[in-house]
Amino acid sequence: MRIHKDGETITVSFPKDAASGLINNQLDSLSLKFDGVLENVSQDTVYNTCAHDAVDSVLAGVNACVFCYGQTGAGKTFSMSGDVQNYAHRGIIPRALHHIFKEVDLRTDKVYRVEVSYMEIYNEGLYDLLADNPAAADNLAILDDASNTVVRGLTRVEVRSEEEALAQFFTGKQGRSTAVHVLNNSSSRSHALFSVYVETRASAEASERALLSKLHLVDLAGSERTKKTNPSGEQLREASCINKSLTFLEQVVSALARKDNHVPFRQSKLTAALRDALGGNCRTVMLANLWPEAAHLDECVSTLRFASCVRCLETSAVVNESADPVLALRKAERQVKELRQELAMRDMLSGRGRVGYEDLSEGEQLELQQLVLRYLNGSAQLDELPVDSLKRIKETYKAFKAVAGSWAAASAHGSANGGAADATAGQGDVAEFDGAGVGDVDTSSSGFCIGTAPMQARPSASPSAAGRADSPASNAAAGAAGKQGLSPRVAPPSRMSMSSPSPRTQLQTAAQQQQQQLTRPGSPLLQQGQKGQLAAAAGGGAAAAEGAAELLFDRNALFSKYKHSVADGKRQAEQVKQQQQQVAELKQQIKDIGLQVNSSKEEIDSLSMQLEARKAVTPAGNRSSSSSGGADAGVLDNDQYVLMQQVKAAKARYRTAFDSLRELRSSLDPAVDSLAAAKEALLAGFDAWLAAQQGQQLGATQQIAAWRGDDEMDPGEAFERMELARKAAQAGDPSSTAFFAAASKTGRAAVRSPGSTMRS
């Protein structure tokens, strides 16, 4: 095999086969031209020659793909991934990630979002190497529309630095299927596609216009002549899968080169995944890895022929401007935010103070439902219900609906469970819808009237009596029996919903809602013994509601205790009280000054009207020259002069009052914020106190410390940092720190979670 001086042509000379005789069709030599031939060059040269421009294209919004093809052991994985332990021998993928993040850091006029994915095709199965459990993550499917190939279900991880991206790559690489092979100690038995997705925006503001591009870096599994290597069992199956998919790849390339109408992309997972790269909107580079020894001549020739064919392919790579609905949504969100700010400003100018336009949090919804409950109980006034914005009014309606729904559910539940809840709750506070008695025949439907039976009501002991619907006695008995689940006939739900629940039922309903809040993960009340209590509550019926109600009272009682008996609680409650007073005072002052402003305005209007009227009726001859400077047109009489002075004074008062009003309003928002912060602090303090009561303070503190991150390094971390600096110095490249840091982290993770690299 000879490389020509042009550095682009390879000639392979075939040895004479004496057995074929002197005259035969045997090819003497084969010369093929390529874009470049690299021999004995560094990994750096390989990257700069083959991948550098492709990565630049991706940063300019054009899709690109670099793939390595060749026989087993020819150096594909070495070219693509390189040596993870040796910085100088790192391959195309780590270098591409370094290149991308270096540019991202440099181009400060642009905003980038980078994601990575890593997928393996093994024995015609697709596996997600970045999934939490790669061995099981084989539920991927390749979908393609006219312009795009997408792998459904593939994990895409957002990475914000070279180190994060490398860590993902190293982690995924550990999950790849490799095996000992006669030609390669660590042979990749799968095709691996590492992809980088880059979203580029001109600036944070122009977020809806973006360039979306992707870079596929593909390490194909090696082709092999099974006649030579004689694999058996699983290795034979793998080899035949690999060879088959590479044959399909060759067929696709041939069809594309011939410009066939039909290109069989769907024949295999590999060709489906590479559809974009081979025939579509992509700038594609192929590396043909050769093992140029006489023993591998056939494989070399077949690789060279394939590479020559791929070289003829034409793709049409263009800049991909995004029509991404997600980005359009971001624009809409930004507009909503601006409109909210506009509304807030208008509210402030019109003296409405702070109005809530945002969706209510779960806690606020619960609070509102409790307010509605209190209003229905008569312990809260109508004007306590929030009506300051359409949003709040709707939320209030929703709260009414939620409360009504809970009542209906609680009543129905009570009925299904033998009416325990209603039977306890009844006692005269339940009104019947149409005055029909409990158990009376309901003429509008085929059932009995269901209401709340008196405590002494019991189903008839005699089955015959219970079965006769026409007897008044049996009607009453049947009604009561129905409530206890004994009647085969069920009352219409509308009847049930007309019963007004007792205060106890209401409290149980509130407790059920509270229970939903509490059962959320992370709720500080969901602790130890209470879990059991909640589980029992979830178990069903009136007992459930009752248990949850007790829990609600417990919490309320504990909260009250915290506020009145615990030092921190007392202090925080006092702060809330002070802030409340301050807000109330400010609101009162705003109201008073607002009245002053309005009355000054009315005064100005009325005086101005009087002045105009006076001007209209005063004849020109009556005008006093002294007050006007002598010009006829501007001459004023005494009355007019007095009125003008009054208008002037009123305007001065108006201005002073308005200035005070503006000042007060501007101090209202911070006061409201401080009040909210004080309330938050009180609740947080209460939760922490409660957790401490339950002996979990230590866990909570540890969690908080973990969230905060600890700026101070422990000795282990300090040593690790020193070690990284040493390795970077050894590599002679300060920018290698990210590489070593990611490699070291991934190494530690691997030690923690050892496992086979082969799929079962």
Ligand SMILES: Nc1ncnc2c1ncn2[C@@H]1O[C@H](COP(=O)(O)OP(=O)(O)OP(=O)(O)O)[C@@H](O)[C@H]1O
């Ligand atoms: N340019 C190179 N310099 C040094 N070592 C190399 C080079 N290319 C390959 N090797 C070594 O040769 C061996 C086989 O290489 P590699 O695993 O990359 O082959 P492969 O084509 O990916 O094989 P397979 O298809 O079986 O996965 C490895 O030990 C690798 O380190």
